[in-house]
Amino acid sequence: MQALMKEFRTFLLRGNLVDMAVGIVIGIAFAALVTALVTDLITPIIAAIVGRPDFSTLSFTIHKSRFLYGDFLNAVITFLSIAAAVFFFVVKPVNMLMARRKTEPPVDETVRQCPECLSEIPRAARRCAFCTAQLAPAA
Numbered sequence: 001m002q003a004l005m006k007e008f009r010t011f012l013l014r015g016n017l018v019d020m021a022v023g024i025v026i027g028i029a030f031a032a033l034v035t036a037l038v039t040d041l042i043t044p045i046i047a048a049i050v051g052r053p054d055f056s057t058l059s060f061t062i063h064k065s066r067f068l069y070g071d072f073l074n075a076v077i078t079f080l081s082i083a084a085a086v087f088f089f090v091v092k093p094v095n096m097l098m099a100r101r102k103t104e105p106p107v108d109e110t111v112r113q114c115p116e117c118l119s120e121i122p123r124a125a126r127r128c129a130f131c132t133a134q135l136a137p138a139a
Contacts, residue, residue, distance in 0.1 A: 037089070038081040046077060112138060 011017070055077075058070030111120045116133040123138045 034082055034085055037085050038078060042081045042085065043077075046081075 055070035055073040056068070058073065059066050059068045061067070108120075110123055112123050112125075113119070114121050114128040114131065114133060114135065117128060117131040119128065119130040121128050121130070121135075126135055126137065127133070128135060
């Protein structure tokens with residue numbers, strides 16, 4: 001029984017399990033933040049433009065079957081609002097920050113390094129312009 005408890009404790013304290021738990025908690029908090037942004041800011045803007053904040057009452061009836069297309073419209077607007085909020089307020093700023101922090105130069109596919117003098121030469125070159133070494137054709 002003691003070995004089982006030790007194994008269970010080891011399982012619980014593994015790094016990836018703790019990382020996943022932290023990620024889930026942060027994800028839930030972030031979801032609440034994005035939902036509040038959409039509900040409190042973006043939906044009222046849409047309501048000011050369209051004139052109606054809630055479309056759930058919109059429906060039509062065919063052969064005594066009621067189709068609540070307003071609920072679907074609300075879901076589409078909510079999804080698009082959340083996707084736009086995440087893209088413009090999270091993805092774009094994070095991408096800009098990562099581009100600023102990038103320290104490695106961009107990879108140039110048109111050149112390669114000479115194995116003899118380590119200078120950059122055109123990929124199709126068969127002889128180095130700097131040390132005149134003969135080179136194997138580029139792969």
